Amino acid sequence: MNKDKPPRFASWLLARASGPAGRANVLGDYEEIYQDLAFEQGLHAARKWYWSQVLKSLPMFITNLLFGSAAMFNNYLKLAWRNILRHKRYAFLNITGLAVGLAACLLMAGYVIHELSFESMHPLKDRIFRVNGRIPMGGQIVLNAVVAAPLGPAVEESVPEIEESVRILRRHNVPVQVENRDFKEKKMFFAEQEILEVFSVPLLRGDPRTALQAPFTVIIDETLAQKYFGDTNPYGKLIRLTLDRTYDFQVTGVMRNMPSNTVIRTPMIASFATLLQIYPQVARHWESWGNITTFVRLGKGADPTAVDAKITAIVRSHLDKDEKDASYYLQPLGRIYIENAAHGMNNDLDSSGSITRLYIFSVVALLILVIAAINFINLSTAKISGRMKEVGIRKTVGAMRSNLITQFLIESLLITAIAMGLGLVLFSLFKPRLDIYLGKTLNLGVVTTPWILPAVAAMVLVVGFLAGSYPALFLSRFQAAVIFRSGVPRGPSRAGLRRILVGIQFFIAGALIVCTLVVLKQVRYSETKDLGYNRENLIVVDNRDASRLKNASLIKRQILSRTGALAAASVDNFPSAQNRNISTIRTEDQAEGEGMIVQSLEVDADFIPTMGLKITAGRNFEERRAGDREAVLLNEIAARNLGLENPVGGLLYRGDRAYRIIGVIEDWNTNSIHSRIYPTVLFASDETATDLVIRLPQEGRQEVISRIRGVVAELLPEQIFDYAYVDDLHLRSYDEERRLASLLISFCELTVFVACLGIFGLAAYSTEQRTKEIGIRKVLGSSVAGIVILFTRNYARWVFVANILAWPAAYFAVSKWLQAFAFRTPVGFIPFILAGLITLAVALLSVIFQTMRAALANPVQSLRYE
Amino acid sequence: MELLTRLEEAILISVIKLGEDAYGVPINREVSRIFGKAYTMGGLYFALDQLVRKEYLMKRSADPTPKRGGRSRAYYRLTPEGKEALEATRRHQVRLWKTIPEFKNGN
Numbered sequence: 024m025n026k027d028k029p030p031r032f033a034s035w036l037l038a039r040a041s042g043p044a045g046r047a048n049v050l051g052d053y054e055e056i057y058q059d060l061a062f063e064q065g066l067h068a069a070r071k072w073y074w075s076q077v078l079k080s081l082p083m084f085i086t087n088l089l090f091g092s093a094a095m096f097n098n099y100l101k102l103a104w105r106n107i108l109r110h111k112r113y114a115f116l117n118i119t120g121l122a123v124g125l126a127a128c129l130l131m132a133g134y135v136i137h138e139l140s141f142e143s144m145h146p147l148k149d150r151i152f153r154v155n156g157r158i159p160m161g162g163q164i165v166l167n168a169v170v171a172a173p174l175g176p177a178v179e180e181s182v183p184e185i186e187e188s189v190r191i192l193r194r195h196n197v198p199v200q201v202e203n204r205d206f207k208e209k210k211m212f213f214a215e216q217e218i219l220e221v222f223s224v225p226l227l228r229g230d231p232r233t234a235l236q237a238p239f240t241v242i243i244d245e246t247l248a249q250k251y252f253g254d255t256n257p258y259g260k261l262i263r264l265t266l267d268r269t270y271d272f273q274v275t276g277v278m279r280n281m282p283s284n285t286v287i288r289t290p291m292i293a294s295f296a297t298l299l300q301i302y303p304q305v306a307r308h309w310e311s312w313g314n315i316t317t318f319v320r321l322g323k324g325a326d327p328t329a330v331d332a333k334i335t336a337i338v339r340s341h342l343d344k345d346e347k348d349a350s351y352y353l354q355p356l357g358r359i360y361i362e363n364a365a366h367g368m369n370n371d372l373d374s375s376g377s378i379t380r381l382y383i384f385s386v387v388a389l390l391i392l393v394i395a396a397i398n399f400i401n402l403s404t405a406k407i408s409g410r411m412k413e414v415g416i417r418k419t420v421g422a423m424r425s426n427l428i429t430q431f432l433i434e435s436l437l438i439t440a441i442a443m444g445l446g447l448v449l450f451s452l453f454k455p456r457l458d459i460y461l462g463k464t465l466n467l468g469v470v471t472t473p474w475i476l477p478a479v480a481a482m483v484l485v486v487g488f489l490a491g492s493y494p495a496l497f498l499s500r501f502q503a504a505v506i507f508r509s510g511v512p513r514g515p516s517r518a519g520l521r522r523i524l525v526g527i528q529f530f531i532a533g534a535l536i537v538c539t540l541v542v543l544k545q546v547r548y549s550e551t552k553d554l555g556y557n558r559e560n561l562i563v564v565d566n567r568d569a570s571r572l573k574n575a576s577l578i579k580r581q582i583l584s585r586t587g588a589l590a591a592a593s594v595d596n597f598p599s600a601q602n603r604n605i606s607t608i609r610t611e612d613q614a615e616g617e618g619m620i621v622q623s624l625e626v627d628a629d630f631i632p633t634m635g636l637k638i639t640a641g642r643n644f645e646e647r648r649a650g651d652r653e654a655v656l657l658n659e660i661a662a663r664n665l666g667l668e669n670p671v672g673g674l675l676y677r678g679d680r681a682y683r684i685i686g687v688i689e690d691w692n693t694n695s696i697h698s699r700i701y702p703t704v705l706f707a708s709d710e711t712a713t714d715l716v717i718r719l720p721q722e723g724r725q726e727v728i729s730r731i732r733g734v735v736a737e738l739l740p741e742q743i744f745d746y747a748y749v750d751d752l753h754l755r756s757y758d759e760e761r762r763l764a765s766l767l768i769s770f771c772e773l774t775v776f777v778a779c780l781g782i783f784g785l786a787a788y789s790t791e792q793r794t795k796e797i798g799i800r801k802v803l804g805s806s807v808a809g810i811v812i813l814f815t816r817n818y819a820r821w822v823f824v825a826n827i828l829a830w831p832a833a834y835f836a837v838s839k840w841l842q843a844f845a846f847r848t849p850v851g852f853i854p855f856i857l858a859g860l861i862t863l864a865v866a867l868l869s870v871i872f873q874t875m876r877a878a879l880a881n882p883v884q885s886l887r888y889e
Numbered sequence: 890m891e892l893l894t895r896l897e898e899a900i901l902i903s904v905i906k907l908g909e910d911a912y913g914v915p916i917n918r919e920v921s922r923i924f925g926k927a928y929t930m931g932g933l934y935f936a937l938d939q940l941v942r943k944e945y946l947m948k949r950s951a952d953p954t955p956k957r958g959g960r961s962r963a964y965y966r967l968t969p970e971g972k973e974a975l976e977a978t979r980r981h982q983v984r985l986w987k988t989i990p991e992f993k994n995g996n
Contacts, residue, residue, distance in 0.1 A: 048950065049934055051960030052913030056930075080931020 103434035124395025125446030131388030133467040141360040152353035171313035184325035191316040200263040201251040211291040229276025238296040242276035309341040398781035418503035427499035435491025528778040529825035537833035539767040540854035548848035555691025557635035560719040561749040568742035573710040586730035592629035593712035599752040625708035641671035641686030661702035695756030699845035783869040790877040798885035810878040945971030
């Protein structure tokens with residue numbers, strides 16, 4: 024190597040960048056200085072200088088090269104525009120596909136960013152944690168987002184790392200009365216004063232230091248203030264909330280509406296002091312399970328893992344021996360929303376997001392964009408040979424290669440820019456539909472969201488350059504003479520590249536369709552699976568007032584005798600969704616403190632027949648039978664896990680009380696089929712059961728319900744009649760999956776649509792190219808069918824291969840997704856076959872349409888000029 | 890007439906100063922001296938091209954020399970239009986400064 028020469032790669036770069044016109048001169052100048060430097064300061068310094076100069080100069084040279092002057096740039100734009108108009112069909116296919124892909128991608132990106140931005144508005148969020156319980160139950164650990172009420176103050180006092188604690192109790196569907204108008208609020212909190220400081224809740228009115236100090240005070244957000252009081256100042260006004268009983272609360276503050284991306288989002292916060300006054304026993308009651316969400320804020324630099332053990336030790340020192348296996352840990356605020364669905368958190372503050380869903384969405388969005396970009400590249404490369412002559416003529420009249428490159432790039436950028444503009448319009452149009460799918464309103468707008476426009480601009484550049492660079496570099500290479508002499512020069516297997524890209528598109532489409540079909544299958548399976556009891560015409564009625572008056576069975580008897588209901592039973596806290604009651608029990612042989620945590624249900628003698636459960640051994644409860652207050656029934660799993668072979672007649676202990684096992688029931692799903700069936704123990708309920716389960720007759724259900732309403736109104740005038748079909752409650756557990764399914768369906772439609780645009784364009788192009796061939800074949804006696812088959816065979820083969828390859832990928836994806844369910848539908852082969860048929864059919868339709876037209880044309884027309 | 894930018898002004902002055910010897914390397918040296926910092930070569934070419942396009946400078950290629958790896962030099966010379974532009978810019982400067990009384994006497 025020649026040592027006095029400047030670095031070869033650097034000078035090569037410089038030569039490319041400086042353009043043919045100034046090349047010799049520029050390179051010469053650089054080399055001259057290089058030589059001087061090498062002589063004066065040595066080779067190393069000279070090389071360094073050369074490189075740094077080249078790198079610093081590159082951007083300048085490139086701008087110089089591309090937009091030598093504004094006039095030239097205008098000229099390029101004009102040419103690009105004319106070319107788009109000349110190839111209207113390609114431009115249309117390109118622009119539509121890209122726009123759709125971009126809109127979908129933006130929507131999904133917006134959603135994903137919203138989900139990832141949870142809690143970002145709390146300035147101290149890295150120091151805020153929630154105390155969660157880890158409770159062993161039936162051989163597995165159950166996570167619980169609520170703890171006992173005394174825990175908060177106790178840990179704040181004795182754990183030095185904890186600066187501040189906030190206790191929150193959620194209430195749902197709370198009836199509110201304001202100036203004699205009735206409302207019902209979906210959600211409210213009871214929370215300690217500290218919530219305002221720890222979560223920096225901005226108050227528009229009221230004193231943030233005292234607003235939630237006194238009992239029976241409440242703060243509401245702007246929306247509620249407007250709804251309740253219109254434009255008048257709500258401060259100091261009274262609102263009436265119905266909890267177990269009705270209480271008057273004074274409005275002591277108005278807070279700004281909370282953003283949609285925080286788990287502590289609520290329109291109304293009442294003071295925690297209220298709870299302590301209504302239920303003084305709550306403040307003293309230690310238990311492993313609890314019902315209070317407790318947040319703590321740690322001091323600066325405190326180690327959260329060290330705090331876990333301290334909290335656990337404090338709780339254990341207050342608990343009975345047999346509950347000591349529960350432990351506690353701190354969950355960072357920022358992770359609550361994203362993590363909880365995957366971890367199966369119980370009693371969470373809000374429906375939680377799921378990282379799985381985020382992955383699914385981001386991947387799908389990206390795939391759609393990939394498909395759209397592939398279309399663009401495919402159609403542009405297909406067009407190449409059609410524009411060979413144009414290139415030849417341009418070169419003949421003196422265009423330089425750099426001019427041609429610039430022109431192709433600008434054309435490609437222009438198409439992308441138009442597509443992106445259209446994409447933004449589509450985005451705005453479909454944003455409301457996304458909100459409906461997700462069940463929440465995202466703060467997303469083309470102008471209001473700061474990242475959207477820069478992101479779109481970046482996408483224009485990337486997609487535009489990528490798609491434009493191939494034709495630009497490829498086409499501009501040939502000499503005019505070569506082009507005119509031999510027609511279209513052969514490129515590096517362009518058709519092969521296109522086929523592979525089409526294959527990728529249909530690979531994605533096929534895999535997506537398989538996934539969607541399996542998700543749909545699982546949703547159907549969830550909705551129709553036999554849960555072990557008959558849930559048809561079964562309703563749950565809120566009976567809280569009766570439980571307060573301790574006459575749950577009176578109202579049940581009245582309903583049975585007067586309304587035409589087939590059966591009715593009292594049950595305390597009817598389990599649904601994630602809501603279950605827990606107890607610790609042990610057998611005679613187990614020492615105190617060993618025991619097992621089980622799901623407990625307090626029910627009366629009518630529960631088993633009303634629900635349609637099957638007793639496999641022993642007997643049901645009998646009303647008024649002496650000793651049945653201390654009797655229990657087990658489900659089969661509980662009997663098995665406790666190691667009881669002949670459970671009937673044995674004894675179980677809950678705390679120090681003994682219960683006689685009188686029967687065993689076949690297992691049934693008390694909750695959704697996401698979770699497996701827990702070991703369950705039925706205890707005898709007393710008059711304080713909070714719910715009634717009622718079986719309605721098949722005919723005239725509405726009349727029966729209105730008669731039940733009458734009975735409730737008569738006996739419990741203060742009770743608000745609230746009921747739900749058990750079937751609906753059950754179906755609601757799969758809302759998330761149904762939402763996913765409907766979104767996936769839309770995405771499938773999009774991908775298939777965009778992929779079809781692509782294959783349609785390609786087929787159109789290749790038939791156009793081969794018009795003469797078709798004409799000759801027809802003249803020589805080929806049939807229309809023969810020609811169509813000849814032309815479609817290739818596409819069919821590629822789509823077919825793409826599908827086969829998509830199968831294992833899709834299988835892997837859906838198996839992962841199905842793991843969220845304890846009970847899952849077999850994947851089966853039908854989704855795969857179906858996906859293959861769908862993609863094949865759609866692809867062939869778009870191809871055959873084109874080839875048919877060409878094949879039916881009269882050969883005279885295509886051959887006339889030869 | 891469009892006014893020159895600071896860089897263009899410096900380049901034109903350097904070209905005048907260098908006379909017969911005005912090509913890339915010395916021009917860059919002069920400009921760097923005027924501004925008191927090393928000027929990137931690439932930035933200079935853009936401005937030079939711009940000035941040639943505006944016809945303030947004339948460009949001509951000379952014979953290749955061995956020191957330059959056998960590459961030719963491009964020499965620049967001021968055109969009458971370039972001189973006019975330079976003077977117009979200077980007149981403008983003076984007029985501008987005169988509007989402030991303290992600088993009236995060319996301090």
